[in-house]
Amino acid sequence: MGTTNVDRRDVMKRATAAGLLAVPALGSLTSCATGGGEEDKAEKGKKSADNPLAVKKDAELQAYIFNGGYDDKYARYVSDIYEKKYPDAKVDQKKTEKIATQTQPRIVKGDPPDVINNSGADNMNILSLVQNKQAADVSELLDAPSWDDPDVKVRDTFVPGVVEMGQFGSDAVYQLNVAQTVYGIWYSDTMLSKTLEVEYPKTWDEMLAVCKTAKKKGVHGWTYPAGHPRYMFFSMYAMFGQAGGRKQLEAMDYLEPNAWKSDAVKAVFEAYEELLAKKYVLEGFDGEKAHIEAQTAWTKGKAVFIPDGSWVENEAKPTTPKDFEMRVGATPSLDKGDAMPFGTLYAPPGEPFLIPEKAKNKQGGMEWMRMMYSKKAAQNFFREVSSMPVVKGAIDGLDLPPGVASSQKAIKAAGDDIVIAFFKEWYTALWNEEFNNVVGSFMNGDSSVKEAMNTMQKAADRVAKDPDVHKIKKA
Template sequence: MSKKKWITLAMAAVFLTLPLAGCGSNNTSNNAAPSATAAAEASAEGSASASPGAAAETFGNPELNIAVFQGGYGRDYWDSVAAEFMKEYPGTKINITASPKIAELVRPKIVAGNPPDFMYISGSDNTPILDGLVKDKALLDLTDVFDSNTEAGTPLKLQILPGVLTSSSIAPYGDGKIYLAPYNFGVMGLWYNKNLFDSKGIATPKTWDELFADNAVAKENDRALFTYQGLYPGYLEEMIVPAIASAGGQEALDQFFNYDPEFWKSETYTKVWGLLEKIATEDNALMKGTVALNHTQSQTSFLQGKSMFIPNGTWFEDEMKDAPREDGFQFGFLGVPSLGADGKVMALTQVEQMVIPAKAKNPELAKAFLKYLYSEKSIKLNAEKAKGVMAVNGAPDLVKEYISETTYNIYKAVDSGMVAVSGSFKPVAKGSKFNASDEVYKPISSIMSKQLTLDEYSAKLYKVYTQIQKELQEQGQQ
């Protein structure tokens, strides 16, 4: 399953009332299939709503074309919410195109100046298209949608989790205007077999020293300490980013995500990547064969008791619901241990994004649809059909009946003091050959297989960051 991108914001307590959404869902069909749903009715207000039966008068063209990423969440939610929207807005028609490779389908239309009216883009192979739209200032200003009132009479923006709408991944130009809308929210970190820990009286580690000390416990229980999705080392960001925050705070996160070359000579770098080196070199720390495994293979090995810990997100349980596992296995979420003695456990958080292109043919209807997605009916449908949790206040309790107990408890762990950390790489210059995530994470495979030293790796990344900075400066983006 494709990894998701993170929102540039680091905060604890901000997400206290929110459930975690992940990549997992019961709907995993990979067929790209355009579909048209039929019409319906609703009340609303302002430019982002319409009176029942007045869709054609309000919007002119009552037809909406939307394009959505079809990954772990599937497409059932989009079909269902489109049907409900059309009931609320009689005379409207929504055409849905869904695909795991949605960027390939919509890119030619965007280039031709004929983009979909609304898009949900996710997955590491797809999200660069969002970076391009942001760089080109080709997204519609959505500020009025979030300023408009809900049925309860309060501004929609007050329904969204604190801090999300002001982040640079949602308001990218620093002018306070919103160009990307938040969708599902997820929490990532290390997972373990709760039944094993409970039955043997093993304490969950609060610091990295305690985690490495568990290697002895791992040996006693005939397993390695750690595995990860070897062919997709980007999963390691789920522990790397919180570790950077633990070691160097927001200043270090800013260096890392904004391409300060000096990050790769810093004490924070030495501490965080030292964890990877220790996993790679210490006896029994890394499960044999990990580097050659894909995500499903490594995750199945973990479930079968071949390692004590693995990084993943809140989609994990649903994604692997049919995979074989050791007797009595129970999903347990650890978060990410602290690098200091304070024992402040952290977790990487993620908010996915939805957009309306500036050249959308039907922007007002697209705004109405976007606003409808934050209705209670839609939030519940999203949890029921996609097992996702939207980035809105109170969502965890609102959708508790549709998500697993494990997932609900993870949100509550954040709610009760687990420090939430998030961030994403600043877009590189237009036309750059660099993909920041690939440059940082792909070479880690060579570190874990002991073919690349930390000094060689940091020297390479210092040059990469220097070149990215130069390109940004040349384009006046720095």
């Protein structure tokens, strides 16, 4: 596929959310070739006003859902809607933590499921799927009438950024997200206001002061899952933007030389180095379920802050006290001269879904997703997982749990200062593997700030120089 240059800020204006982007060009990554032959074996029915996607009404539908912080009950709700509308069709819904392990071999074979929630640590590389023509373009779904209003297209029901996040060259869309994810520093307002009697820190000096106060009371300032150290990115990324501005973030996205060796990156790593040096970080969670263990320690009051995403309210629900008052805080400013203000928020659309190109019931898969973006299903998603759906206005007027209410407040406060880590989507190994290893070594005290920066830059340079990876070019 050829490179399509799209000006980043023009797209941000169209999306009305700074930091959101229609992806300019597709990266060609190594993966298995597409299997199953070229013949389109997708089952189709008769198109009508009541069946705008031409679903074959008695065709079985199979959906694979990631069994993580959101579980799969919200998806089962959608499957029930599907079976109610098409009583002769059975929805075979499966949940797993091993999405790639269980679905990618079937995609290669040419006999994939019809819908895949491509999430979790064992997710598939979406760029690789698109490059090998294994993911379907769902533009037909986007241009179909929405479930709730036939006069409104599905694409027009989304909050800004959902369509843009699924584009990997031209106008085709290969994945769609269901959650409006908010990343940041999560805390208990009860702990902060009543136990420590302090306010949420807006500067790093204030953060250190809060941690010092907590230490005097026998509480660690921070914790994180050492078994999945990449969680530190959820607090560090917005700080990279605050310290260095959007130019810093774009340099990371476009694999520019020395992007990871800038003064901004150094300042952020040094800030966390001080947390470690003062022993403000509760460590020791290094198993497969490290994120659950760290979150449990946090909800039990052993630490004040944890870097996390907005799924945490649902995932940590079993151990969260009723009076916990969960909140998300924007990352503190490092210096008065920061390029972006306090309140800058890392808040991309999250929890992606895709339909394999060789799915037998491709039309049914798109119909299932059309139902998922109904207000009824979006409201159920919110009730089940305590996270904001991407359907505009779906939860307006509803009683919101503390974490969701806090997330909404943070998004409104951020305004145009929303940032998205696109290199994380384009070159997934740079986050899943390289950053994970780099920050893990750093947090363990096994590498210095300089070593962490150099190692991360070398990893980015390897991708930039790899002839088998077609780079996404800056306009």
